[in-house]
Amino acid sequence: MRDDDVSPAVPAPRRRSFLRGAGALGAGAVLAGCSAGPESTNDTGRGGSGRNRTLTAVIGYGNDGSWDPTQTASAFAMAANNHVYEGLLDTDPITRVPYPALGTEVPADPNATTWRFGIRRGAAFHDGKPVTADDVVFVFDRILDPGTQTLAKGFFAGWLEGVRKVDARTVELKLRFPFPDGLSRLTLAKIMPEHVFSRPGAWDDAIKGLAVGSGPYRQTAHHPKSNTTFEAFTAYNGPRKPAFRKMNWLTMVDAAPRVAKISGTGAGAQIADNIPYANIPRLEQGGLRVAGGAGMNNLFLMFNTRRKPFDDVRVRQALHYAIDSEKMVRVALKGHGRPASSFLDEGNPSHRRAKTVYDHDPAKAKALLKAAGVKHLEVEILAVNVSWIVDCLPTLKASWDAIGVRTTLAPQETTAVFTKMDQKQDYQVVAAASNPNQFGLDADLIMHYNYGPGNLWMGYTRWAGDPVARRLFKDMDRATREPDPARKRAMVQDYIDVVAEQAVLYPVVHNELMTAWDPRKLTGIRAQPYPGVNLLRAQWA
Incomplete structure (x- = not known):
C-alpha cells in the first residue's frame, strides 16, 4: 500500500x-x-x-x-x-x-x-x-x-x-x-x-x-x-x-506461506487477502472461493524531478510510453488488471480517459528522448518488494532496455525504500504500490492524497514548487469548493489531464486484489x- x-x-x-x-x-x-x-x-x-x-x-x-x-x-x-x-x-x-x-x-x-x-x-x-x-x-x-x-x-x-x-x-x-x-x-x-x-x-x-x-x-x-x-x-x-x-x-508478507496457511487439508486459516494470481486455480480446485476487487490499487512510477533529466516532462513521458503495459497485465498480473487510462481506475465514478494516455509506443518514446537531448540514459529503479510489483519489474526493465535506456532493478523492503525518501536521499525513479481506496472512493480525496503543496508525495518528487504544480494545486482547491456535482466532476477530470501530462507520480497499471476464503x-x-x-x-x- x-x-x-x-x-x-x-x-x-x-x-x-x-x-x-x-x-x-x-x-x-x-x-x-x-x-x-x-x-x-x-x-x-x-x-x-x-x-x-x-x-x-x-x-x-x-x-x-x-x-x-x-x-x-x-x-x-x-x-x-x-x-x-x-x-x-x-x-x-x-x-x-x-x-x-x-x-x-x-x-x-x-x-x-x-x-x-x-x-x-x-x-x-x-x-x-x-x-x-x-x-x-x-x-x-x-x-x-x-x-x-x-x-x-x-x-x-x-x-x-x-x-x-x-x-x-x-x-x-x-x-x-x-x-x-x-x-x-x-x-x-x-x-x-x-x-x-x-x-x-x-x-x-x-x-x-x-x-x-x-x-x-x-x-x-x-x-x-x-x-x-x-x-x-x-x-x-x-x-x-x-x-x-x-x-x-x-501477518504474512511472503506469498508462499500465506497461500499454504489457507490451503490443503491442514489449512490453519479460513480467509486470506493478497492472493497471488498464479495460485488462484489451485486454491479453487481445493474448494476455496477466490474473488477479486478492482479499484485504485496500482503500480506507480515516481520521479525525482530535481535529478536531471527527470526534470524534463518529455523524459518522464518517454519512459511511460516505452512500457509494454499490456504485456505487464498479461504476464505479471495474469489478466487481473488494466493499463492506466487516467490517474483514476476505470471503475471510479469520476473516471474519464485522460488526454494523455501512455499506450505502448517505443518510437514515440525514442523521439521524446531525442527531443530532450538525452542519450545513453542509465536508470536505477528503486522498487518495493511487494510480490506482484516484483512480478511486474522484468517487463518494466525489458521495455526501457528496448529503447536504449540501460535499466537496473533495485527491489527492497518497502520500509527501506521510504526510509530513504524520508531521509531525502537521492534517487532517480521509484516503482511502488498504492491504493487510496483504503480511505475512500471520491476523486477529490484520492487526488489530494497524492498531490498538494504540502503533500508528502510531492515532497518526495521535489515538484511542488514547479509553476505547473502551483497552478494544479489551485485548480484542485477550486474543484473542492465547487457546489455543482457535474461541474465539480468536470473540473477534477480537467486537472487530472494535467497530472497525466506531467507524469510526476503516475500509475502504470491498475490491478485487482484477490481474497480467498x-x-x-x-x-x-x-x-x-x-x-x-x-x-x-x-x-x-
Whole structure:
C-alpha cells in the first residue's frame, strides 16, 4: 500500500509508520497496555468449538506500521481499526455508502454547512468508560490542529472548520462550505477515548499498537511482525454485531506461506487477502472461493524531478510510453488488471480517459528522448518488494532496455525504500504500490492524497514548487469548493489531464486484489478492492 502511502511535514518516524504497511509500503513492540499475553501465530483456527472457535485470517501486509487512526495508512492496521474503532458514521466496505455508527443518524441534508450528531446511547469504550462528546471533540481537535501534522488532516482541514460540544451526547460539525463527500469521510475520524490518548506518550503507544475503541471487537494482544488478536466486545450495542468470539490475524508478507496457511487439508486459516494470481486455480480446485476487487490499487512510477533529466516532462513521458503495459497485465498480473487510462481506475465514478494516455509506443518514446537531448540514459529503479510489483519489474526493465535506456532493478523492503525518501536521499525513479481506496472512493480525496503543496508525495518528487504544480494545486482547491456535482466532476477530470501530462507520480497499471476464503466455514464475505479484510458482516457458515 506505501499501505501503503503519504502527507506533509510529518516527523520522519511518523511518516514512515503510516507509509509502511499501507498496501505495500513502524516500529512496534508488544505493549503491556494492550497485550493479554502471547497468542500463537500457529493457531489453527480450531481453538474452541462450534461458533466459539477462533477465526484465523492471514493478511499479506505487515502489522508493524502505525496503529494511530489519525496517522496510519497501514493496510493491516486500517483493516483492524475498522473492527476496533467507530466513526460518527462508518461506510460500507464496498459501496462506501455511510451509515450511522457512533452517531445516531446520517444528516438529512448533505449540503448543509452544519451537521449535528447525537452519540449512540450506551456506547462504551473497551475499558468500560462511556463515549462522550468530549471524546469526539478531542479527536477532531487533534486532526484539525495546525500544529499537529497527521495524515487525517489532509482529508478534513480543507472543508471542516471545527467541531463543538453541544451537550454530553451531542456534537456539531461546522463546515467551511457545502461538502456532501464529507459524510463518507467521517469514517476516517475514528473516535478515541480522551482519557487514554491524552496521557503523555499515548500517541506514541498508538503508533506501536495500542488500540482502545468502541467497536465490536477489542484488541487482546499485539505482536509486531507476527500476529494481532481480538475478541468480541460484549458491551458493544452498535449496528455491526460481532459474529466471532475470537479472531487471530496473522501477518504474512511472503506469498508462499500465506497461500499454504489457507490451503490443503491442514489449512490453519479460513480467509486470506493478497492472493497471488498464479495460485488462484489451485486454491479453487481445493474448494476455496477466490474473488477479486478492482479499484485504485496500482503500480506507480515516481520521479525525482530535481535529478536531471527527470526534470524534463518529455523524459518522464518517454519512459511511460516505452512500457509494454499490456504485456505487464498479461504476464505479471495474469489478466487481473488494466493499463492506466487516467490517474483514476476505470471503475471510479469520476473516471474519464485522460488526454494523455501512455499506450505502448517505443518510437514515440525514442523521439521524446531525442527531443530532450538525452542519450545513453542509465536508470536505477528503486522498487518495493511487494510480490506482484516484483512480478511486474522484468517487463518494466525489458521495455526501457528496448529503447536504449540501460535499466537496473533495485527491489527492497518497502520500509527501506521510504526510509530513504524520508531521509531525502537521492534517487532517480521509484516503482511502488498504492491504493487510496483504503480511505475512500471520491476523486477529490484520492487526488489530494497524492498531490498538494504540502503533500508528502510531492515532497518526495521535489515538484511542488514547479509553476505547473502551483497552478494544479489551485485548480484542485477550486474543484473542492465547487457546489455543482457535474461541474465539480468536470473540473477534477480537467486537472487530472494535467497530472497525466506531467507524469510526476503516475500509475502504470491498475490491478485487482484477490481474497480467498473457505465458503464451507464462512459466509458474508465480500472481496474488497483495497488491502485487508472486513469481517463486520461475515459469520460462520
